[in-house]
Amino acid sequence: xxxxxxxxxxxxxxxxxxxxxxxxxxxxxxxxxxxxxxxxxxxxxxxxxxxxxxxxxxxxxxxxxxxxxxxxxxxxxxxxxxxxxxxxxxxxxxxxxxxxxxxxxxxxxxxxxxxxxxxxxxxxxxxxxxxxxxxxxxxxxxxxxxxxxxxxxxxxxxxxxxxxxxxxxxxxxxxxxxxxxxxxxxxxxxxxxxxxxxxxxxxxxxxxxxxxxxxxxxxxxxxxxxxxxxxxxxxxxxxxxxxxxxxxxxxxxxxxxxxxxxxxxxxxxxxxxxxxxxxxxxxxxxxxxxxxxxxxxxxxxxxx
Amino acid sequence: xxxxxxxxxxxxxxxxxxxxxxxxxxxxxxxxxxxxxxxxxxxxxxxxxxxxxxxxxxxxxxxxxxxxxxxxxxxxxxxxxxxxxxxxxxxxxxxxxxxxxxxxxxxxxxxxxxxxxxxxxxxxxxxxxxxxxxxxxxxxxxxxxxxxxxxxxxxxxxxxxxxxxxxxxxxxxxxxxxxxxxxxxxxxxxxxxxxxxxxxxxxxxxxxxxxxxxxxxxxxxxxxxxxxxxxxxxxxxxxxxxxxxxxxxxxxxxxxxxxxxxxxxxxxxxxxxxxxxxxxxxxxxxxxxxxxxxxxxxxxxxxxxxxxxxxxxxxxxxxxxxxxxxxxxxxxxxxx
Numbered sequence: 001x002x003x004x005x006x007x008x009x010x011x012x013x014x015x016x017x018x019x020x021x022x023x024x025x026x027x028x029x030x031x032x033x034x035x036x037x038x039x040x041x042x043x044x045x046x047x048x049x050x051x052x053x054x055x056x057x058x059x060x061x062x063x064x065x066x067x068x069x070x071x072x073x074x075x076x077x078x079x080x081x082x083x084x085x086x087x088x089x090x091x092x093x094x095x096x097x098x099x100x101x102x103x104x105x106x107x108x109x110x111x112x113x114x115x116x117x118x119x120x121x122x123x124x125x126x127x128x129x130x131x132x133x134x135x136x137x138x139x140x141x142x143x144x145x146x147x148x149x150x151x152x153x154x155x156x157x158x159x160x161x162x163x164x165x166x167x168x169x170x171x172x173x174x175x176x177x178x179x180x181x182x183x184x185x186x187x188x189x190x191x192x193x194x195x196x197x198x199x200x201x202x203x204x205x206x207x208x209x210x211x212x213x214x215x216x217x218x219x220x221x222x223x224x225x226x227x228x229x230x231x232x233x234x235x236x237x238x239x240x241x242x243x244x245x246x247x248x249x250x251x252x253x254x255x256x257x258x259x260x261x262x263x264x265x266x267x268x269x270x271x272x273x274x275x276x277x278x279x280x281x282x283x284x285x286x287x288x289x290x291x292x293x294x295x296x297x298x299x300x301x302x303x304x
Numbered sequence: 305x306x307x308x309x310x311x312x313x314x315x316x317x318x319x320x321x322x323x324x325x326x327x328x329x330x331x332x333x334x335x336x337x338x339x340x341x342x343x344x345x346x347x348x349x350x351x352x353x354x355x356x357x358x359x360x361x362x363x364x365x366x367x368x369x370x371x372x373x374x375x376x377x378x379x380x381x382x383x384x385x386x387x388x389x390x391x392x393x394x395x396x397x398x399x400x401x402x403x404x405x406x407x408x409x410x411x412x413x414x415x416x417x418x419x420x421x422x423x424x425x426x427x428x429x430x431x432x433x434x435x436x437x438x439x440x441x442x443x444x445x446x447x448x449x450x451x452x453x454x455x456x457x458x459x460x461x462x463x464x465x466x467x468x469x470x471x472x473x474x475x476x477x478x479x480x481x482x483x484x485x486x487x488x489x490x491x492x493x494x495x496x497x498x499x500x501x502x503x504x505x506x507x508x509x510x511x512x513x514x515x516x517x518x519x520x521x522x523x524x525x526x527x528x529x530x531x532x533x534x535x536x537x538x539x540x541x542x543x544x545x546x547x548x549x550x551x552x553x554x555x556x557x558x559x560x561x562x563x564x565x566x567x568x569x570x571x572x573x574x575x576x577x578x579x580x581x582x583x584x585x586x587x588x589x590x591x592x593x594x595x596x597x598x599x600x601x602x603x604x605x606x607x608x609x610x611x612x613x614x615x616x617x618x619x620x621x622x623x624x625x626x627x628x629x630x631x632x633x634x635x636x637x638x639x640x
Contacts, residue, residue, distance in 0.1 A: 034442075142315075143322035146615040148577040151595060155611060158599045159334055235448055239581060242450050243596060258451060265454050266462045273458075276451025283446040291442070 028296035035292020041285035049101040056095035057083070060252040064090040069268045085270045087261060093271065096252035097278050103253040104234050104282055107168055111233035112226050114172040119179025120222065124210045126180065127187025138184070141177035149174040149232075150239055157245045164247040167240045174236070175229045182225055186218035220297040227290035231283040238279050254279050308630055312623060319619055327612040328373045331604050332366070382612065383605035385598075392609035396591060401484025402472060403583070403590030407575045409506055410513035415568065418518045419561075422525025426533065427552055437522060444519030449578055453512045453585045460508060467504050470587035474501045509586040513578045517571040524567045528560040535559075562629075569625030573618050 029035055048055060058064075064086060071078045072085040072093075084093040126137040144152065149171075156170035157163075190196060191214065199213045238255030240246030247253035249260055254275040261271035339356050340348065348356075357363050361372055376382075382392040425437040460467045468474070472486045479493035487506065490498035532538060533556055541551045579592035587593065591610060598606035 034439075139318045139322060142319045143326060146319060146323050146619045147611070148573045148580070148614065148618065150577040150580055151611070151614060154580070154596070154599060155330065155607060158607070159330065231446065238448055239450060242581070243584065244600075255448075255450075258454070262454065265458055269458050269462075272451070272454050276448055276454065279448045279451060280443070280446060283448070284443060287442060287446050 025296050029292050032292040032295055034288045035295075038285040038288030038292065041281065042289060045101050045282060045285070046105065048098055049105050052098045052102055056092075056098040057081075058092040058095040060091065060096045060099040061250055062091060064092070066090070069264065069271070071268070072270050084274050085268070087257070087271050088264055088268075091250075093274055096257060097254070097274060099252045100254045100257065100275070100278065101282075103164070103247060103251065104237070104279070107164070107171075107237045108230040108233045108286075111168050111172045111175065111237070112230050114169075115176040115229060115233075116179055116222070116226055118172070119176035120183045120215070122176075123180040123183025124187060124215065127184040127191065128206065128210060134184075137180065141180050144174065144177045147174075150236060153236055153240060154243065154245060157240060162245045162248065164237075164241075164251065164253065167237055167246040168233075171233050171236045171240075175232060178225055178229065179222065182221050183218060186221065187214055190214045190217055224290060224294045224297065227286055227293060231286040231290070234279065234283055234286075309627060312626055312630075316619060316623060320616070323615045323619070324374060324377060324612060325370060327608050327615075328370050330608050330611065334604065377612075382609035385603055385606045387598075387601050387603045387606070392606050393613075395594070395606065396610060396613055399589060399591050399594050401481070402486070402588060403576075403579050403592060405485045405487065406506070406509055406513060406582070406588060406590060407572075407579060409510035410575060410578075411517065411568070411571070413510055413514035414517040414521050414571070417514075418521030419525050419564065422522040423529055423552070423557065423560075425522070425526045426529035429530065434526075438526070441519040441522045444515050445523070447515050447519075449512050449515055450581045450585060452515060453508070453582060456508050456512065457585075467508050468501075472502065472505050472589060473498065474505075477501060509582050509588055512585075513575060513582045516574055516578060517568075520571065520574075521564060521567060525560065525564050528563045529556060532556045532560045566625055566629055569621060569628075572621045576614060576618065 064082075067082060067086045067090045069088055070082050070086040070090075073080055073083050078085060082092050082094070084097070087093055087096070122137050122141075126134040153167070153170040153174050156173065157166050160166045160169070187210075196209065196213055199209060204213060237246050238253070238258070241253050241255030242259045244259060247256045249256055257275040258272060261268075261275070265272045339353055339360070339362065361369055364372075380393060382396075384390065385392055385395055388395065421437050421441075425434040428434050457469055461469045473490065477490065477493070477495055477498045479489060479495065479498070482489050482492055486502040487499065490502040533552075538551060538556050541555045542548070546555075576592070579590060580596060581592070582588065583590045583593035584596050591614065595607065595610045595614075597603075598610065
């Protein structure tokens, strides 16, 4: 990590170099075809989520009582009215999936923002203060990391009550130690560098040193971590929903949809297959982007 | 060397205190009064309430209560399940072999498939095999395993009728557990078909649980291998005319496996997380399902004890991995 930051420009020239730097980044990122595909998929998913009300053929909550467990259009008995079939209470699977995109993206965005802001702040403090504060923060993070993430999230939700909002809080708590560790390690690597000393000598205060001088030079690993935890957040939230501790029915959240459909798996495979496929494709797309970002930020590694 | 060991173990003390404090606090921060919870549907008189409060020590300061809790832990007393009235520790120990068997089976699948897959991908870098392995690994890594389990059930249990859907063995077989491992016990019992039944119950959950570690191990092996293959000593080995098979299989693999061993150790947390979902779906009677059931039954002493024991397992395994790594790779010992 340290040598990665070493071949960056000095911060003074950063403002001038920025457009060129983005172009350079993009030229590396573009080379990774999977990452570009993932990025397009995510873009499309965002559009689907935003325009869900226009695109979805039905309401995600409307129960068509003549169409329980109707198969999808491409097998016998399916109709174009319900392209991906209907669920056990006659709701259109496609429409629920389309609205479900909103939940997954929302969960990912909120969890990552909360975990990242808290984690980066704690990591900066730990790396800067050292001593007892550092030790205290890091031991607390060790404690959180000692529990399997899903188990801790599950227990936290059991304490504060099931529901989407509480599930997001629990997942954010479980994911933030990674940001703390990453930020602290980056700060420790950077703080003795000449440009930091120079800024300190020039009279920059602690806050300025933390946020303006050092943090921008630690961004690359944090961005990669953000994509990773975005997909983790979606997976964990779906798992909690599946276990009945996340979003509650009739919310069209993908994990919750799976839980509701579980007992029908041997009679109607489509009610189980499509929500899971949606989760898999979304997580896959994010991970593809994450891999691409990692390679693009660290071109040396890619060429080795 | 001893110093390194002691330092690593010393770091554990605050972690243990923290983990136990968290488990201790868990019951106290729950909404609702613990005494009223115990009384359940029956109402309780005020003086009896005070008596119970005192008897359980809930009227003492939190720190003192925590001290008492630690004292009980030291004696191996993790409380009693509200539902089964059995000791939490003995419940845990009865169920743990099931989880261990499932996890070991999953780990074996992950290593046996993952390491060679990663090796081949590295050796044939850029080929279609490499792309295939890496794409499959990425899909596996992104897999929501609870859905993957359901898919496998649809195909192998539903359509093909090959595997059972739940449990560890058919109910027609009964024998006393000796090792707690159903595969071994079924063989020891000597009953015809018992081993087959146990195996067919194990296959699907083990595959599901192996999926993510397998993907991680394959990716890790590939990148470690690529790094090692670029080293001078590998070139030297090649230059002196060793067979490529020998260079890759012995010289390169040995060093490439060092980071992979760490990765394997770090999968324990992943396995336990996966066990929660896998065991719930396949009704596998292990600690993952027990934890979920306990949470839903509001059996808080069990949740508390399980939380503590599971965290201890993770911490312990991480410590062993750390120490092993120090043994294999002397450079680590002297850092810090």
